[in-house]
Amino acid sequence: MGTTAADRLVLLVEDNESDADMYQMMLQELQANxxxxxxxxxTTVEHESSLGGAMSVLQADGPSPDAILLDLNLPDSRxxxxxxxxxxxxxxxxxxVLTGVGSGEMGSDAVARGAQDFLTKDHVTPRVLTKxxxxxxxxxxxxxxxxxxxxxxxxLSWLVRHDxxxxxxxxxxxxxxxxxxxxxxxxxxxxxxxxxxxIVKSTESVGALLQSLxxxxxxxxxxxxxxxxxxxxxxxxxxxxxxxxxxxxPDQSPIVKADPFLGTVVRNSLESAIGGNSTESNHxxxxxxxxxxxxxxxxxxxxxxNYDAPEDIKTISxxxxxxxxxxxxIQLFVIRTFLQKYGGTVTHDSKDEGSSMQIIFQRVKQS
Numbered sequence: 001m002g003t004t005a006a007d008r009l010v011l012l013v014e015d016n017e018s019d020a021d022m023y024q025m026m027l028q029e030l031q032a033n034x035x036x037x038x039x040x041x042x043t044t045v046e047h048e049s050s051l052g053g054a055m056s057v058l059q060a061d062g063p064s065p066d067a068i069l070l071d072l073n074l075p076d077s078r079x080x081x082x083x084x085x086x087x088x089x090x091x092x093x094x095x096x097v098l099t100g101v102g103s104g105e106m107g108s109d110a111v112a113r114g115a116q117d118f119l120t121k122d123h124v125t126p127r128v129l130t131k132x133x134x135x136x137x138x139x140x141x142x143x144x145x146x147x148x149x150x151x152x153x154x155x156l157s158w159l160v161r162h163d164x165x166x167x168x169x170x171x172x173x174x175x176x177x178x179x180x181x182x183x184x185x186x187x188x189x190x191x192x193x194x195x196x197x198x199i200v201k202s203t204e205s206v207g208a209l210l211q212s213l214x215x216x217x218x219x220x221x222x223x224x225x226x227x228x229x230x231x232x233x234x235x236x237x238x239x240x241x242x243x244x245x246x247x248x249x250p251d252q253s254p255i256v257k258a259d260p261f262l263g264t265v266v267r268n269s270l271e272s273a274i275g276g277n278s279t280e281s282n283h284x285x286x287x288x289x290x291x292x293x294x295x296x297x298x299x300x301x302x303x304x305x306n307y308d309a310p311e312d313i314k315t316i317s318x319x320x321x322x323x324x325x326x327x328x329x330i331q332l333f334v335i336r337t338f339l340q341k342y343g344g345t346v347t348h349d350s351k352d353e354g355s356s357m358q359i360i361f362q363r364v365k366q367s
Contacts, residue, residue: 007042010133011057011065013086014098015049015074019121023069026126027133043130051077051085058089067094067133067140070115072106080106080113087114094140096132098124116140168199194238220342222364223262225288226253232266233286240282243274248287256361258342265338268331269359335359 010027014020024045046065048054051074057065068090072082086095097110097118107118116136119129175193180186226249233245256262273284336346344361 008066008133008137009044009046009063011054011068011093012045012047013049013051013054013068013074014047014071016071017049019071020047020049023124023129026124026129029126043133050074051082054086055089058086058093064090065093066137067096069096069098069129069133071098072110080109083110083113083115092140092144094133094136096136165200165203168196168203172196172200191238194235198235198239219259220257221259222255223258223260224253225256225262225361228263228266229286229288232263232270235267236270240274243282243284245270245284245286248285250288254288254361255364256342257344257364258361259338261338265335265359268334269357272331272335273357 012020012023014023024047027043027045046057048057054068054070068086070083070086072079074082077085083095083097094116095114097107097115098121099107099110099118100121103120107120110118116139117132119132172193175189175196178189180189229247233247237243237245258265270284270286274282332346339346339359339361342361344359346360347358349356349358
């Protein structure tokens, strides 16, 4: 059985009455087919013949259209100015532009300015029209959700980099003014200082992640891996008393494709291998392999009995809600987001003695 309530509202802006009648029939033709009715969304079409009429609908208090089928040449507006006015009046509707034969460049320009798609009038069929509008609505919904996620990340970045970083700086300032007398006090003070510095460094990772997401270019360059690994392992040992890390190094330090934030990937990989459990003894076996055969990759493997391999690792492009990410999930999210820029991958295996993570970088061949 098909649904009786309209699933979507389409605003048709077309001054040619015969064309408008044809598009309305097309939008309702497939949903009236008894063989497809239970699979198709029902559509309500509201028709306006001028830009002024369309603006009145968009500015009214009633339900907002899911899609706008827009003829650019109207009695009171022509060309891309019509599109600009409509886009300024709605932040949710998917706009599909109608163009004449030979106006493909106009259609492409419309998409570049914010329309979701364009259709050439003489080539429109019921199925093409229905599918184009459906796809346009879905793409627009995805863009709105991604924009919401980006704003959430921006707010999180501000909170971490402003509030948490400021508090960590205050802690470091007070610690710098203390004069520890005995070995135990000196050790405790050193831990406080190291932890404060690590907090500051972690806030930089948040900024790096946001910068990576917003960057239009990859900015990937050759980076020597082992100095980064050694620095992050040393800092990890400082932060966790009951932790031992054994590192199996290659004869030659691999050069990998990365950016200045490679340390963020290594740091989050090590922390996720611990599994968030710093109260019990942990051991991580870290093996760096540098094969000289194609494909040129680096395998970065860590094992820990406290680490449970996740079923899936997500990036910003495929999470539905940021709140879905757990603490370990956020670490894995950061890892994969950067690796995606580097052209690398991350996988997990379950073993009898614990689980392991393999991080594979693209290796830069050395002469």
